[in-house]
Amino acid sequence: MIRSRRFRSLSALIAMFLPGPLRRWVHTKLLGYRLHPTARIGHALIDVDSLEMGEGAVIGHLVLLRGCTEVRLGDWAIIQMLVWINSVRAEKGYFRDVERRPALIMGHKALITMLHFIDACDLVELEDFASLAGFGSLVQTHAVDLKTLKQDCAPVRISESSLVASRSTLLPGAIVPSCSIVAAGSVVNGKLVGHQLFGGVPAKGLRETDLSWGYFNRPREGKPGAW
Template sequence: MIRSRRSRSLVAAVATFLPRPLRRFAHTRLLGYRLHPTATIGHAFIDIDSLEMGEGARIGHLVMIRGCEEVRLGAWAIVQMLVWINSVRAEKGFFRDVERRPALIMGHKSLITMLHFIDACDLVELEDFASLAGFGSLVQTHAVDLQTLRQNCAPVRISESSLVASRSTLLPGAIVPSCSIVAAGSVVNGKLVGHQLFGGVPARALRETDLSWGYFNRPRDGAPGAW
């Protein structure tokens, strides 16, 4: 496995354009990524320290993942096309004296659809069956403290069986609770509570979700269906 940071970046760039068998060889043998035999990566630029993909997990075409120390996709987790996941490694010296984990962790059958931007300078976590859906959403884990003029970080979590709809913004420290929905165009700037439909700027509870809906009761076994 290649250790040099510069060489790894070069291999990651070249692998983007290789046919699938050679791309898989570069990812597994040269970069040391751990891929289940059924996991697939499209024509994507992936320049990170550690990647693990479970059964049926998939990263689509034209995805860029860079700077993360760890990316982990559980079984049947999917990142669709045209997603940009960017981070800054701890060794770079940014965010001094700030404890952080530059990582993306996706649980079983979790989903990130198209055209999203994810700042993973701190942990971004999608629990089992969680979805960053639609398109055009921003997940942000770092911001400037205007009082102290320092960069701060906080992790972001989309909890189990929850959905964040199009053009939403999740700010540092945002937590979407389980079995809830964030309506399109909303801004989540802290911890939300309850099984609710949330919406607005900032997002607030609008009404309870119906836990009998099919979205909240998808089967754990087997490949994902239409969703």
């Protein structure tokens, strides 16, 4: 496995343009990524320290995934095409005296659809069956502390069986509770509470979700299907 940061980045770039079997060989043999035999990576630039993909997990075409110390996709987790996931590497010293974990963790059948931007300078977690759906959403884990004029970080979590709709913004420290929906165009700037439909700027509870809906009761076994 390649240790040099420069040669790892070069290998990741070359792999993006290779046919499937050669691309997989570079990812597993040269970069040391741990891929289940059924996991698939498209023509994507994957330049991270550690990548683990479970059964049926997919990273689609034209995904940029760089700078994370750890990326983990559970069984049947999917990142669709044209998603940009970027982080500042831990050794860069950009966030001095800030404890952070630059990582992306996706649970069982978690989903990130197309055309999203994810700042993973701190942990971004999608629990089992969680979805960053639609398109054009921003997940942001770092921002300037205006009191100290220093960069600060906080993790973001989309909890189990929740959905964040198109063009939403999740700010540092955002937590979407389980079995909840964030309406399109909303801004989540902290910890939300309850099984609710949230919406607005900032997002607030609008009404309780119906836990009998099919989205909240998808089967754990088998392929994910439409979701």
